[in-house]
Amino acid sequence: MHPHDRVARIVLPVGAAAVLTTVLIVGWVTQPDRFVVGYAPLQPIPFSHRLHAGDNKIPCLYCHTGAQRSRHAGVPALQTCMNCHAVTRMDRPAIQKLTALYKEGRPVEWRRVYLLPDHVYFDHRPHVNDGIACQTCHGEVQTMERVSRAMSLRMGNCLRCHRDPSAALPTGSKVVRGAENCYACHR
Numbered sequence: 001m002h003p004h005d006r007v008a009r010i011v012l013p014v015g016a017a018a019v020l021t022t023v024l025i026v027g028w029v030t031q032p033d034r035f036v037v038g039y040a041p042l043q044p045i046p047f048s049h050r051l052h053a054g055d056n057k058i059p060c061l062y063c064h065t066g067a068q069r070s071r072h073a074g075v076p077a078l079q080t081c082m083n084c085h086a087v088t089r090m091d092r093p094a095i096q097k098l099t100a101l102y103k104e105g106r107p108v109e110w111r112r113v114y115l116l117p118d119h120v121y122f123d124h125r126p127h128v129n130d131g132i133a134c135q136t137c138h139g140e141v142q143t144m145e146r147v148s149r150a151m152s153l154r155m156g157n158c159l160r161c162h163r164d165p166s167a168a169l170p171t172g173s174k175v176v177r178g179a180e181n182c183y184a185c186h187r
């Protein structure tokens with residue numbers, strides 16, 4: 001074999017394959033945290049959705065009042081917890097920690113599970129007011145002891161539903177599509 005043939009037929013393809021493999025592995029390993037499904041950070045107070053939204057059937061909107069009225073669903077202020085915990089389960093260590101923070105006027109530093117980068121615009125209102133269930137995007141939160149991310153925050157996930165939202169909408173809905181123009185989500 002001529003030395004040049006050897007470079008063209010073996011060394012180059014093997015080198016190219018090695019470079020490609022490295023790029024793919026590095027890309028996969030370093031992909032942003034917000035893409036990972038199942039991300040479930042430990043919270044400073046072990047708040048259980050299963051106990052509150054499941055067993056005790058407290059409506060999502062009782063605590064996440066913003067979901068229908070503003071861009072952000074919001075996480076409830078301690079005052080909302082104290083509506084009940086000023087009288088309920090006051091002997092429990094977690095509730096005593098909660099009460100101490102409340103008396104000091106300090107918020108609980110909850111860790112975010114769903115957070116888009118600043119260059120993306122999301123608004124809960126058009127979704128919630130069209131009748132799309134919280135569970136479509138967030139999973140069966142009322143069964144979760146600790147909130148675990150159910151949807152990867154990739155652009156493709158938004159667009160897949162925007163192109164055909166029928167499965168997520170209540171029967172009889174007149175909505176046929178969500179926005180696909182860049183400005184809707186990048187403004």
Ligand code: HEC
Nearest residue numbers: 060064067072073074114115116122127128132133134137
């Ligand atoms: C169409 C998908 C979708 C639906 C439906 C939806 N959410 Fe969200 N939710 C998101 C996304 C995306 C984020 C991240 C938003 C951001 O970072 O700006 C989010 C964030 C949140 C947050 C974090 C705080 C905040 O406001 O950003 C809470 C709490 C929340 N959602 C609760 C709810 C509840 C309760 C419902 C039902 C009433 C609901 N969501 C319906 C997609 C959805």
Ligand code: HEC
Nearest residue numbers: 045046047051056058076080081083084088089092094095
């Ligand atoms: C509408 C009433 C109500 C509200 C509002 C409420 N809770 Fe509770 N919470 C309960 C009840 C009832 C239990 C006990 C459930 C059981 O043991 O079956 C409980 C249990 C708990 C526990 C478990 C205590 C233990 O160790 O047994 C924690 C922690 C907790 N709540 C935190 C919170 C936080 C944080 C908030 C605010 C975001 C909140 N709760 C809001 C009614 C409420």
Ligand code: HEC
Nearest residue numbers: 052053058059060063110111112113114134138141142147
């Ligand atoms: C008693 C108040 C309460 C109720 C009821 C409640 N939540 Fe929450 N929710 C919280 C608190 C406090 C947090 C922040 C701590 C955590 O992540 O567990 C939270 C966090 C979340 C998050 C993660 C937000 C983020 O990005 O960090 C989602 C999604 C969510 N709730 C959805 C729901 C849905 C859906 C329901 C109804 C099935 C619901 N919640 C009912 C208090 C409540």
Ligand code: HEC
Nearest residue numbers: 121122123126130136158161165168175177178179184185
């Ligand atoms: C499960 C389906 C579904 C998912 C997932 C979803 N959307 Fe939507 N979205 C819709 C529908 C349906 C509409 C149209 C609402 C209408 O026209 O009444 C909409 C509307 C919007 C609007 C309002 C557009 C306008 O014209 O003002 C924005 C912004 C938006 N979505 C952003 C997002 C982003 C960002 C994501 C991903 C993080 C996302 N959506 C995920 C179904 C979805």
Ligand code: HEC
Nearest residue numbers: 034117120153154155158159162179180181182184185186
């Ligand atoms: C329905 C909402 C939606 C629409 C419409 C949309 N995007 Fe996005 N876009 C997103 C979300 C969500 C992300 C965040 C993904 C991420 O974290 O990288 C994103 C990220 C991006 C990024 C950054 C990618 C990266 O790797 O960080 C670019 C560039 C982009 N979009 C361009 C566009 C262009 C161009 C259009 C119009 C053809 C468009 N987008 C339409 C939701 C949308």
